[in-house]
Amino acid sequence: MTELDVASRPVIARGTRLQWEGAQGAHVLLYPEGMVKLNASAAAILTRCDGARTVAEVIGELERTYCAELGKDVLAFLTLALERNWLELRP
């Protein structure tokens, strides 16, 4: 796996699916025999990880939407999501 930096393009990992679940009122990540319910900020980040946007673009969009400096938080969450195999990096 390549290292995470602002130019990498994260995408939901193969075998993992992100979807909105009305019954839970939340986005969830589904993976082999498991599921996590995402809070609103995790969902805002992960829904933008489409393998096309770079990390810098994801951060830029979120900062414009929420009018706050979010770079550090987003990077920390992406690192965690990579560790948990929720995300993969597109070269």
Added chain:
Amino acid sequence: MSAQVEEAPPKRPGPPLWLLLELTYRCPLHCAFCYNPTDFSGIGPELDTADWLRVLREARALGAVQLGLSGGEPLAREDLESIVAQAHDLGFYTNLITSGVGLTEGRLAALKEAGLDHIQLSFQDSTRRINDFLSSTRTFELKSRVAALIKKYRYPMVLNVVIHRLNIDHVEDILAMAERMGAEYVELANTQYYGWAWLNRAQLLPSREQLRRAEDATRRFRERVGSRMRIFFVVPDYFETRPKPCMNGLGQVFLAIAPDGLALPCHAARMLPGLAFPNVRDADIGSIWYDSPAFNRYRGEAWMRDPCRGCPERARDFGGCRCQAYLLTGDAANADPVCDRSPYHHLVSAIAGTAEQADHAVARGQPLLFRDYRAR
């Protein structure tokens, strides 16, 4: 003046997020640790395709989202592809739990096309001798082929190995094999003592020392492979002093439908006496889940008695497993006797104790019972 005990009003349970369809009890294997009911050959006819599709629609409408397709061997159902296709269209995440027998390239391609998300392949051991002995058939080569197919169709490779006395010393080899096959997840699941495994418990329970060595081997392996391979090691709870939070509490998140349509809050629950489990042929999933007496019987805390009632840990383990309480103490409303607060805990210690004498059951000449279709 008498003190009022305030009982919190019972919360309406959430939806059955986890749906398990046991599509059939038919299976070409004869595992000695099979969790299917030991009288499965006497259980009524299987649901037809239309019934299963309706179950999927009703459960999904309630909020079910993780779907397990198991059995028996689910590939024994010729309509598996249609069931997967419907589940996928409805938005389920579909998990196929299979021994691999019957998984040809043709069927795998069709399942992929239908939208199958994931395959869990069960493996009995890394050596052919033990694998074939335990499943009582020659399937080892077949499973290796199936593992290669799973990779070829770009599925995450998830291996489930049922661990017990006769293969626990091979844990290192099993993990090495999993690595060679490119497994991303490995579940080393110690046998759960229900069904056939309960009958064979004396032969299958490992000793504490075996368990310790296997845990050490697993830890060393984990350190070497890092996050490339995730390894879950499920210990047999007979060695514990607190029970597992079985199913997160009955009727909280998990719903199983047996081949004959019986709806169960745990796949082993058919054995619990005095409960009229509803059948999906007669009722819809919503009324089964929320309203049926059988699903409400062990939901929440009202059923608890001492020592669970009032125990500060009851929100963590929900009193453990009802089936285990029933099997060991004869009453499903007792605390799971794995708990050392249970007055029946000595029964669990006694079983764990016998496992300390090497090859006790084998030495007594007690035969291992392989799952078969004879009426019992």
